Amino acid sequence: MTRPVLTDARAPLTRSVQVVNAHGEEEAISIPAERDLTVYVDKRELVTLMTLGAHPEWLVLGYLRNQRLVRSLDAVESVTVDWDVGAAAVRTREGIDDIEERTSRRVVTTGCGQGTVFGALMDEVDSVHLPDARLTQAQLYAIVNAIRLQESTYKSAGSVHGCALFRGEEMLLFVEDVGRHNAIDTIAGWMWLQEDNAHAAAPDAPLVFYTTGRLTSEMVIKSAQMGVAIVVSRSGITQMGFEIAERLGLCTVGRATGKHFLCYTGRERLLLQPALAGTRLRSET
Amino acid sequence: MTRPVLTDARAPLTRSVQVVNAHGEEEAISIPAERDLTVYVDKRELVTLMTLGAHPEWLVLGYLRNQRLVRSLDAVESVTVDWDVGAAAVRTREGIDDIEERTSRRVVTTGCGQGTVFGALMDEVDSVHLPDARLTQAQLYAIVNAIRLQESTYKSAGSVHGCALFRGEEMLLFVEDVGRHNAIDTIAGWMWLQEDNAHAAAPDAPLVFYTTGRLTSEMVIKSAQMGVAIVVSRSGITQMGFEIAERLGLCTVGRATGKHFLCYTGRERLLLQPALAGTRLRSET
Numbered sequence: 317m318t319r320p321v322l323t324d325a326r327a328p329l330t331r332s333v334q335v336v337n338a339h340g341e342e343e344a345i346s347i348p349a350e351r352d353l354t355v356y357v358d359k360r361e362l363v364t365l366m367t368l369g370a371h372p373e374w375l376v377l378g379y380l381r382n383q384r385l386v387r388s389l390d391a392v393e394s395v396t397v398d399w400d401v402g403a404a405a406v407r408t409r410e411g412i413d414d415i416e417e418r419t420s421r422r423v424v425t426t427g428c429g430q431g432t433v434f435g436a437l438m439d440e441v442d443s444v445h446l447p448d449a450r451l452t453q454a455q456l457y458a459i460v461n462a463i464r465l466q467e468s469t470y471k472s473a474g475s476v477h478g479c480a481l482f483r484g485e486e487m488l489l490f491v492e493d494v495g496r497h498n499a500i501d502t503i504a505g506w507m508w509l510q511e512d513n514a515h516a517a518a519p520d521a522p523l524v525f526y527t528t529g530r531l532t533s534e535m536v537i538k539s540a541q542m543g544v545a546i547v548v549s550r551s552g553i554t555q556m557g558f559e560i561a562e563r564l565g566l567c568t569v570g571r572a573t574g575k576h577f578l579c580y581t582g583r584e585r586l587l588l589q590p591a592l593a594g595t596r597l598r599s600e601t
Numbered sequence: 602m603t604r605p606v607l608t609d610a611r612a613p614l615t616r617s618v619q620v621v622n623a624h625g626e627e628e629a630i631s632i633p634a635e636r637d638l639t640v641y642v643d644k645r646e647l648v649t650l651m652t653l654g655a656h657p658e659w660l661v662l663g664y665l666r667n668q669r670l671v672r673s674l675d676a677v678e679s680v681t682v683d684w685d686v687g688a689a690a691v692r693t694r695e696g697i698d699d700i701e702e703r704t705s706r707r708v709v710t711t712g713c714g715q716g717t718v719f720g721a722l723m724d725e726v727d728s729v730h731l732p733d734a735r736l737t738q739a740q741l742y743a744i745v746n747a748i749r750l751q752e753s754t755y756k757s758a759g760s761v762h763g764c765a766l767f768r769g770e771e772m773l774l775f776v777e778d779v780g781r782h783n784a785i786d787t788i789a790g791w792m793w794l795q796e797d798n799a800h801a802a803a804p805d806a807p808l809v810f811y812t813t814g815r816l817t818s819e820m821v822i823k824s825a826q827m828g829v830a831i832v833v834s835r836s837g838i839t840q841m842g843f844e845i846a847e848r849l850g851l852c853t854v855g856r857a858t859g860k861h862f863l864c865y866t867g868r869e870r871l872l873l874q875p876a877l878a879g880t881r882l883r884s885e886t
Contacts, residue, residue, distance in 0.1 A: 331840055333843060333865065335863045335864060335865050336873070337862070337878075338738070338860055338861055338875070338877075338878035339875045339878045340873045340875035340878075345863065347839065347840055347843060348839060348840065349840050350818075350839045351840075366818075366841065453623070473837070474836070474837040474856075475815045475838060533635075533651075552632065553632055553760060554632065554760055555632055555633065555634050555635040555636075556635045556651065557635075558618060558632060571759075575623055576622075576623055577623050578621070578622055578630065579620060579621045579622075580618065580620050583621050586621075588621070588625045590623070590626075592623075593622075593623035
């Protein structure tokens with residue numbers, strides 16, 4: 317496989333601002349950066365993404381992948397990000413068929429579900445076949461603990477969503493962005509670049525997707541499309557997320573902090589070890 | 602002013618599902634409902650909103666308002682919501698000019714920034730003139746406390762965003778939805794219906810917008826467009842939110858829990874009373 321040529325245009329992730337606190341005092345705090353990145357495909361403007369800017373090249377690749385604009389990494393010759401002009405220039409080897417029809421100019425803002433394409437993703441749900449992945453409760457606890465220990469923009473500046481990809485207990489990648497869609501798209505782009513060996517090294521350990529955000533329909537669908545059958549969240553689940561995960565047989569685990577969690581769907585993929593849950597806290601009743 | 606005729610089609614806000622917890626036990630929990638509501642304007646399909654369903658008629662009115670599709674409430678004859686078919690039928694008195702050009706079919710998903718229109722909103726930022734609103738620290742604390750005491754879907758089921766509109770310390774409306782854009786659109790719709798008397802009763806008390814979500818550029822812009830100069834959040838701020846609020850002279854207050862808060866921008870609108878902040882906690886240093 318021919319890999320695309322990528323720049324490495326990581327930008328500063330936080331900015332310092334002066335605020336006033338409840339005691340009437342000046343404070344300098346960090347807030348997450350948020351910059352617009354306009355994606356051009358073969359010199360044609362495609363979309364403007366609002367991003368933290370940690371991994372813009374992976375984000376662009378993952379966006380093209382998850383929007384179903386590019387079916388194979390082979391098709392991409394290069395991604396060149398230049399923050400001075402807020403642009404990501406994508407060169408393809410043979411162009412993208414029907415790109416005029418399949419896209420129209422739009423700004424995708426923080427937290428946006430990237431409207432149009434969502435309907436198309438839903439249509440594909442029933443054709444998805446998930447791998448036979450299983451996770452033990454001990455592995456789940458190790459994942460939650462790894463996230464707890466992770467240094468992050470969230471800890472220093474707040475107001476970002478974090479996502480991570482695990483193979484068993486091993487964290488492969490941790491990504492933050494102002495919008496959770498960007499974070500998952502970035503992981504999708506990175507996975508594409510690793511595709512040759514993603515499952516090879518430890519075929520028995522399941523791929524697990526972690527998100528600080530809610531388990532919405534889009535998170536469930538994108539995870540399934542990435543071939544990840546287990547999704548863990550610090551937050552809860554929405555009804556559409558629940559229903560689609562149930563239909564897919566995808567394992568969703570929410571409210572995962574410390575020893576606590578709830579398994580909403582696909583519980584056959586979670587090997588329970590209740591003895592590990594420890595003594596029941598009064599607040600859990 | 603002729604008011605539109607509205608149905609009152611509030612739907613159940615939660616659904617009970619069976620989950621398994623860390624102790625290996627079955628639990629019945631509530632999750633927020635999430636249903637699709639397809640909006641038809643004069644029998645033409647406009648958009649599908651994913652919503653909790655608490656106030657669908659206000660949501661539809663606020664959506665039309667915030668998307669700049671309808672400039673005056675007079676133009677709307679009726680909004681008829683029927684959950685059996687997941688439809689909201691809007692009848693206008695004289696149609697909407699250029700509706701074909703100004704819209705195209707799209708699904709707006711949970712948390713979505715409603716892409717296309719955002720660019721147009723940004724263009725309007727500099728024409729916004731905010732009222733001369735000022736809030737005391739005591740009023741701010743009263744607002745945070747009122748939110749703490751509010752019964753909510755969030756408390757029973759989690760995974761929703763809450764927004765509220767205050768006049769001084771008085772909560773006028775509290776709205777939750779699966780996406781924060783829906784919650785703010787619902788408030789915009791409700792405000793439209795109250796417009797005759799919104800500022801009349803207590804002209805000296807400022808309108809204040811509260812959100813559980815982050816202070817993003819969209820929240821700041823939509824608040825400004827609603828004529829609300831002060832926005833309070835439990836969460837933090839993003840860089841774009843900060844920059845636009847600064848440009849607008851809009852007062853943003855974040856991390857507002859208990860006695861703690863940070864005023865990011867527009868601090869001249871906040872009348873500080875540091876004595877109310879109480880003894881400094883060690884965790885605040």
